Amino acid sequence: MINPFSRIAGWEAFAIGFVVVVLSAIIGKYSLVCFDGTLDIHLAQKLTLGGALGMQLISTFTLVLVMCVAGMIVSKGFRCVDILGTMTFARVPLLITALIGFFVHMPDPSEIIANPLSLLSPLFILFALVTIAVVVWNVTLVVYAMKVSCNIKGGKLAVTIVIGLLVSEIISKLLIYFVL
């Protein structure tokens, strides 16, 4: 649950992670949940399959690339395939949010303006809480992915994760905005 990477990494982790990442994007298309950034999960009102897949893949591979570059700076002797595998696998929990999206829908902007309390429905709050838990789980997996793949610990690991996530969030947001 917290550190699967002591047992799985590399191509094996990538294969499983990639299937789940694509699956969560396809499910997200129908449950109207989009993964529009490395750390972003939002409800959408309309979503195309290309858009859902594009956002998920851009977010995933931006994280992989940024963490590979970070790994080259802070560590020596790591394999890029381990970062590729573990970082892709770290996005597996997002599948939960894609599934939960079936039980909640994004109200129309006009509905929100007319009745802002519509955002406080129990299902909407449940979705928000599950999403926060999923993001926390996702970040925890990213931390262990980096720790195992690059053999870094303590302050070095914390700084790498904070900067890496921040940079990949910005880049993924820009790419999604300009490419899709």
Added chain:
Amino acid sequence: MLPTYCPSCHAQLKVKSLKCEECQTEVTGSYDLPLLALLPEEDQQFIIRFMINSGSLKNMSSELKLSYPTVRNMLDEIIKKIKSYEK
């Protein structure tokens, strides 16, 4: 398991005497312990398995049912310990 550290003050122990079981001859002196003997037993076991697997981390990872980077990190930790003993 060979004791390597003093149970009282935790300083590194030295070999004072060695005895022949055949003729009971005793050699006394103050000899350093071999570097590998200073490592914890689990690290020594790891090194033995590593040698048996011809130094293949890939084989080690399937034998120990651990991921490749985890096994490589275990080896890196042992290398760090050996380097610290060498100083």
